Amino acid sequence: MKEWVHGARLRTLPAAVVPVLVGTACAVGERPGGLVWWRAGAALVVAVAIQVATNYANDYSDGKRGTDDPGTRVGPVRLVGWGIKPAGAVKRAALLSFAVAGVAGLALAIDVGWELLVVGAASFAAGWLYTGGPKPYGYLGLGELFVFAFFGVVATTGSSYVQLEEVQGLALAASVPVGLLATALLVTNNLRDIPGDTQSGKRTLAVRLGDGRTRVLYVVLVVLPFLLVPLVAGLGGRPAGALALIAVLLAQKPVGRVLQGAKGAELIPVLADTGRVQLVFGALFALGLTLSA
Numbered sequence: 001m002k003e004w005v006h007g008a009r010l011r012t013l014p015a016a017v018v019p020v021l022v023g024t025a026c027a028v029g030e031r032p033g034g035l036v037w038w039r040a041g042a043a044l045v046v047a048v049a050i051q052v053a054t055n056y057a058n059d060y061s062d063g064k065r066g067t068d069d070p071g072t073r074v075g076p077v078r079l080v081g082w083g084i085k086p087a088g089a090v091k092r093a094a095l096l097s098f099a100v101a102g103v104a105g106l107a108l109a110i111d112v113g114w115e116l117l118v119v120g121a122a123s124f125a126a127g128w129l130y131t132g133g134p135k136p137y138g139y140l141g142l143g144e145l146f147v148f149a150f151f152g153v154v155a156t157t158g159s160s161y162v163q164l165e166e167v168q169g170l171a172l173a174a175s176v177p178v179g180l181l182a183t184a185l186l187v188t189n190n191l192r193d194i195p196g197d198t199q200s201g202k203r204t205l206a207v208r209l210g211d212g213r214t215r216v217l218y219v220v221l222v223v224l225p226f227l228l229v230p231l232v233a234g235l236g237g238r239p240a241g242a243l244a245l246i247a248v249l250l251a252q253k254p255v256g257r258v259l260q261g262a263k264g265a266e267l268i269p270v271l272a273d274t275g276r277v278q279l280v281f282g283a284l285f286a287l288g289l290t291l292s293a
Contacts, residue, residue: 004079014278016048019156023160026156028290039112047155053127056093060090064087076268123154143190144205170289176225181221185274
């Protein structure tokens with residue numbers, strides 16, 4: 001069980017939790033009769049299950065392609081590439097996680113609208129095709145774009161949509177800082193893996209940009225959300241959303257390590273710290289948006 005938990009990559013889960021918190025907070029006070037809490041819970045199940053499924057699918061596909069060789073990869077445990085679990089078992093874990101997301105998503109679609117099935121199908125495809133399929137987009141340097149889109153815009157706006165049954169401008173604006181921090185998690189991971197990915201032919205955005213420019217990108221992705229929060233909160237009429245600025249105190253440590261040139265295993269705690277920044281930022285942002293409603 002411990003190995004399966006490691007394979008689920010719990011440090012990446014803030015990318016799934018935060019958009020649901022923020023999107024739901026954006027809907028507070030906007031729906032007659034108040035929030036439908038089971039919908040919020042179902043949205044959270046969908047987001048977390050898709051994240052876990054994507055992590056297992058990534059492990060399976062990379063392991064089958066031979067790009068997770070333990071001799072070149074420094075990061076966390078890889079179940080298939082390191083020979084810890086059979087490829088078939090990891091594939092089934094990914095499909096089971098997608099199925100969990102599908103059940104929760106189907107319940108939302110029945111209650112809210114069948115258009116959610118289209119969004120769900122696109123999310124499943126994005127999760128599987130990141131490193132799966134004949135031309136995985138993660139190998140083409142497009143991973144960051146898809147993370148921003150699905151764990152920022154789609155998840156945040158979608159969490160508001162299941163409450164209000166319409167696209168909300170505030171949620172759309174709030175999805176930008178949320179998506180930027182989710183993307184920072186992937187950039188941290190890919191910065192660490194530049195040597196191994198280069199050797200295995202995996203052309204991530206970090207490989208294409210090189211070490212120095214990837215570090216600049218990481219700093220921009222972490223700093224920009226704090227610059228956008230006052231704008232989003234102010235123009236959205238939710239000034240207490242600026243509480244999220246407190247999280248900048250936690251951002252100093254990982255940004256400093258990246259700027260100081262941390263490499264390889266030194267970037268593993270940076271990933272954890274970045275996830276912590278995102279989680280605290282999201283919780284405070286959601287709290288502030290709620291208090292201002």
